[in-house]
Amino acid sequence: MLDFFYILTKGGLVLWCVPSSATQFIKIVNNAIDKAVLQGQGSTQKWVTPTSPHHIHYKLDNEFDLVFILGYQKTLNISYADKFLNEIQKRFRDQYKDDLTIGGFNRSFPFRVTYENVLWDVEHAEEEAKKVPRAPRSYEESDKKRKTDKIVTKKGDVAIDEKKKKKPKQMAKSNKQSETNVQNEEPIEEEVEINEEEINNNNENVTEETTEQSLINQEEKDSVPLEEIQQLPLSIPEKLSALGRKPAPFSKAAANKPSPKPQKGGSKKQMAPSNDTKNDTSNLDRSSKADLGKLNNGRPIINAALLAARPEQGDLKTMIVESPSLTSGLVDGFWSKLKKVNVFASKTLTAEDLHAGVETMREHLIAKNVASDVAEKICESVSTKLAGKTLGSFESLTSNIRQAMRDTLVMILTPKRRIDILRDVVDAQKARRPYSITFCGVNGVGKSTNLAKVAYWLSGNNLRVLIAGCDTFRAGAIEQLKTHVNHLNNIFNEKNMQMIELYQRGYGKDAAGIAAEAINYAKDKKFDVVLIDTAGRMQNDEPLMIALAKLIHVNNPDLVLFVGEALVGNEAVDQVTKFNQALVDNARLHSNPRVIDGIVLTKFDTIDDKVGAAISMTYTTDKPIVFVGIGQQYQDLKTLNADVVTEALLK
């Protein structure tokens, strides 16, 4: 059963809601709107709340500027949510079309009866669908026959041995089952289970759910569901692609078994084949085995299309919107605008209309160094925003897409919470403790250089800075910091005492311990800020990530900055995700694990307008870019200008 259902205007008025009185859901709805709708991260129109146990589905109505949003408990398995939203949207529009067109929101909407009818219909349709595939299948269609065929045709022992070697841990149980190959009931039962799951899956996949969503959900059931961490759709595909490369009969037999994890909700459990190539996905396609008329193509194979359609190098392809003879670029002049627009008819945008334009935008973003999955999601959210919108006369499709894209990008780059370091330092001074900032990142991104720039800026504001040399690994790290400290002290030599000092204990020692001592030292000597430099480390280097997590959780710095270079491409997403995840996983006893608080984007002067890394990183972490490094001198430190970056991206 649904916990709540709201019909809202985009301006924030609640037109109708169920239950009418409860205020406990208002917070959840506010949260969902904040994150999913505004950020454009709700591209799949589904959202799992981190704080309360709800799944939230929403649907935007762009014609009348409405939002339909519903929520239900995580433990339930309501597969008809999307269907219900579509249906109820239609009914609401039909019923109140006149009022909605004139914007008459001050009336009351007696919608209860229609709502209950639709809910009843949809629920019963669901139950009917569930009842259908109960008939057991004949021997010819069962898995056992197929398996026995395969085993007989292949060399039996070889197949079994290969299974043993290459199977990942999760499939261990099913491995044994396939070896024995004796049970008759097992395959049939599992078949039925799979069918149920598949119906649920397919019903949910009616609209825009990508395969990644199911992976995200599975991953969330594994680990602590935390707020801004876009959990790894990437680590599981690594395992899955290993799965995909196995010999065909093996993968087919293996894929038949559901995951042995405890089935809570029942759905979204399967190892969805997201990043497999086209060949392997056909093997894993279970819709052929299921004996149901309703199912169509299984899950949408989005990523295969992505891999195939890499943009070419060179000039941007012109956007093909209305008539192919016009050479319309992304920039419209007055005449071309006039020629292309619908002068007299007002057209409603459908998905096909948007598809070509949005595709071009996506390739354009990828050409500008935005990570490919991020570009994908952004384009989906733009389609969602524009779907169903009425195109007034004299508005062209390209200008609409462009505007929506610009809005989304500016929203992504605008921080959710402003980070004002100088203001926070004042607070820390009042509390008589130093304000500590940690710089972390992979190798060679410019941590030490930008740390020196920040020290220069802070000293220029009359703050006493202590630099903690916690990079005890790289040769010359301490000497480099010593040189910076000498330079800066020469520049800021007004007062008698040193503005900047270096706290170091040489090489080879424990970084977390040095950081702790440095902070204590700073407190004693009344330093205002402590800047902690760490060694660069690859995001998948477990022991080093554990060490970093220990440093951060033991010392609890006020600000954890991730330093990333602007040259990075798709790696950016992987880096920040893995760093965040490592910090969360290794939090040990701390109840509130720290994650990255902000991003420093370095080497910004080396990219001309391929500024996509900024988008990738902010989109993935949802944290702001605090500093931008634009050169190798002390003064080359700026903050991000969202408009300039967006214009550069859209050029």
Place this chain on the structure above:
Amino acid sequence: DVDGELLSEPSQTFALTILISLLVVFLTIFILWWIKRRPGSYRRGECLLLCGSSNSGKTLLFCRFTMGLAKRTITSMATNKGSMTLENSSSDRPWKKIHVIDIPGNLRIRQRDFNTNKSSAKAIIFVIDSTTIKEESKDVSDYLYDILREKSFRQQRLPILIFCNKQDINNDVETVQSIRALLENELTMKRKTRASAVDVHQGKSDAVDDIGQLGKEKFEFNDIKDIQITFVEGSALGNEKKSFADQYDDEADIDSAGDETDADGGMNLDQVYDWITKVWMK
């Protein structure tokens, strides 16, 4: 030749009519395009802007103004535009129509929407949630600082009403004086830190002089001469809590505990209406 002349005349007029009709059509299209180019933007300086951080009560205030009732509200995703009528029996013009624009408080869209609408502002109501002002003082003062620094506002001597909302909630709520002192403190610090913040990369550095008196250490609202600031308190919800029930058709579900607030002691919008009347009826 007579025939030649007779033939050429109609063809000339024919050509002329074609030309004129084409011109007319083109002109109409051009005019329509020009009008459509600025959809929904009001004339300069005619509107009342409602600004404030998230969850301060702007949309509810908008409902009270434009529709006369209180609807349940959620975080706004887009601006609300409407109009209210102001009745004033004592002046020669009995009632006036005022356009109201409600700008969402969410940090991500606030900037864009504010910039789009600031040119049509005649007066601004800055709404503050009195119950959470202590925790949110930094964000609120950030926003207020940006508004006070706007060059166009200072030039037109725009009146700003700082409305301390939610005074009807009974637990300890900040009074107007304490809010004013809090904001002055924050803005003092903000002046210092903003000046020394790292520059925006390729940003337009507008040499706007700072708010308040330059020489003075502490910022006070009285120092601002070119923008008229008034502080009032009140509650957008106040009297009207019952109207929630009327808007939703389920009397059975109405459960007044927790949704509405306790009885107010005159916490309402009277002071706000007075201020609006003063500004518009000048």
